[in-house]
Amino acid sequence: xxxxxxxxxxxxxxxxxxxxRDLPWRAKPGETADPYRVWLSEIMLQQTTVPAAAxxxxxxxxxxxxxxxxxxxxxxxxxxAWAGLGYYARARNLHxxxxxxxxxxxxxxxxNEAALLELPGIGAYTAAAITAIAFDRKATVVDGNVExxxxxxxxxxxxxxxxxxxxxxxxATLTPDFRPGDYAQAMMDLGATICTPRKPKCMLCPWAEYxxxxxxxxxxxxxxxxxxxxxxxxxxxxxxxxxxxxxVLLRRRAEEGLxxxxxxxxxxxxxxxxxxxxxxxxxxPLPARWRRLPGLVRHTFTHFHLELEVVAGQAGADWxxxxxxxxxxxxxxxxxxxxxxxxxxxxxxxxA
DNA sequence: CAAGCGTGGTC
DNA sequence: TGACCAAGCTT
Numbered sequence: 619x620x621x622x623x624x625x626x627x628x629x630x631x632x633x634x635x636x637x638x639r640d641l642p643w644r645a646k647p648g649e650t651a652d653p654y655r656v657w658l659s660e661i662m663l664q665q666t667t668v669p670a671a672a673x674x675x676x677x678x679x680x681x682x683x684x685x686x687x688x689x690x691x692x693x694x695x696x697x698x699a700w701a702g703l704g705y706y707a708r709a710r711n712l713h714x715x716x717x718x719x720x721x722x723x724x725x726x727x728x729x730n731e732a733a734l735l736e737l738p739g740i741g742a743y744t745a746a747a748i749t750a751i752a753f754d755r756k757a758t759v760v761d762g763n764v765e766x767x768x769x770x771x772x773x774x775x776x777x778x779x780x781x782x783x784x785x786x787x788x789x790a791t792l793t794p795d796f797r798p799g800d801y802a803q804a805m806m807d808l809g810a811t812i813c814t815p816r817k818p819k820c821m822l823c824p825w826a827e828y829x830x831x832x833x834x835x836x837x838x839x840x841x842x843x844x845x846x847x848x849x850x851x852x853x854x855x856x857x858x859x860x861x862x863x864x865x866v867l868l869r870r871r872a873e874e875g876l877x878x879x880x881x882x883x884x885x886x887x888x889x890x891x892x893x894x895x896x897x898x899x900x901x902x903p904l905p906a907r908w909r910r911l912p913g914l915v916r917h918t919f920t921h922f923h924l925e926l927e928v929v930a931g932q933a934g935a936d937w938x939x940x941x942x943x944x945x946x947x948x949x950x951x952x953x954x955x956x957x958x959x960x961x962x963x964x965x966x967x968x969x970a
Numbered sequence: 971c972a973a974g975c976g977t978g979g980t981c
Numbered sequence: 982t983g984a985c986c987a988a989g990c991t992t
Contacts (some may be wrong), residue, residue: 636980663988670978670987704976707991741990761988779972806988815986816981846985918983920975957977 620771620792620828627794627801633824634804637811641668644803647939651799653727654685656752657715660744661708668810674703686725689716697879697954706880706956710873711739712870729753750802758790759802763809769790769841770813770831777842785841851923853886856896856915858930858966859884859906861937865944866904866963876919881953883962884942885926892927904940906931911969917958928962930970 620626638647643659658678662671670731677699682688688696688885700709715738718726727748728734742760749757760768761793765778768785777782786958794801812819820826831837859867860940868881886893886901893901898908908929915926933940945953 660988665987665989666977667979667987702977704978707975707990708989711990739990747988759988762986763988803988810988822972849984878975918977920977921973944991 623792624878629824630804642672651752653752656748660747676779685716685719689720701954714738750798754799756798758793760786760789763806766807767813770837771829773830773834777844849922853892853925854886854888855893856883856885856928857960858928859933861933861944865946867940867942868945869942877956880956882959904933913963915961928966
């Protein structure tokens with residue numbers, strides 16, 4: 619158990635000072651944090667690893683150095699820049715949030731949790747993180763790392779997500795009044811580098827002697843989680859359609875839902891079974907003779923597996939009638955293609 | 971409020 | 982190699 623939460627916080631901060639990681643969005647010691655950069659990094663890091671987010675962060679801050687720049691940019695420019703990072707609602711909310719900060723707050727992020735929570739794309743975790751890291755005000759930051767650290771320190775055996783309220787309460791009892799920003803980052807760094815999901819490095823942990831999970835020999839098994847449902851497989855056929863200029867037909871997906879607002883190679887609907895010839899003909903973007911390309915494009919989303927067969931066709935004189943945009947192959951990079959569609963494009967180019 | 975929402979890395 | 986995982990939010 620933790621006999622003295624102030625002493626525990628001091629120990630964690632001492633460890634943090636010695637092992638602070640140099641990350642692209644992190645202010646150097648003594649520097650003042652930029653709320654815009656803190657916000658942008660926190661949105662990018664939602665359910666996303668540091669190595670995946672880092673190049674996107676560099677690109678965004680170079681193109682849009684301040685929140686006003688982001689607010690003034692067209693949404694489509696953000697979507698193209700976000701393509702490949704996933705969870706595209708984040709990019710749409712990023713734009714909404716930038717506009718809200720400009721319109722409602724004069725271009726400055728509000729310095730309190732409640733006001734931050736009102737902004738699009740900012741939930742409990744992100745509001746607390748910005749409060750602590752950008753403004754150095756006390757806030758209890760609870761992300762997946764913190765949940766793991768707290769579950770182990772207090773040997774919480776109740777499975778997630780039920781345990782969330784308890785873990786939050788326990789985390790709050792440890793949050794000190796001093797160095798709020800450093801403490802928040804220290805907790806997350808501890809989870810990311812020492813108190814890792816597998817093979818935690820307890821020998822290096824500044825809190826090892828407090829850790830009830832370690833004492834009980836169950837630290838590595840925590841936090842417990844309820845088993846997730848198995849992912850179903852959905853199947854469809856994608857249409858690789860060229861016009862007489864050699865341009866490819868792309869469409870824009872609906873603004874809401876899966877891959878909302880992103881570009882796609884047109885396809886049949888995705889169902890349990892691969893669509894037959896009749897369905898392929900019924901849903902084709904233009905009448906064409908379709909040639910089946912060998913192999914399948916496989917992709918896994920959060921909640922289902924996808925298998926796409928790709929068919930190639932040549933549009934005739936009526937190609938202008940197609941619903942969508944004709945894009946020269948060497949300009950496909952200008953469009954907001956999610957990773958699954960990049961796979962389809964690569965598949966088509968290598969087999970067609 | 972459970973379910974929907976991406977992707978690339980890891981073991 | 983397939984399941985699991987990562988600095989969650991929205992509806």
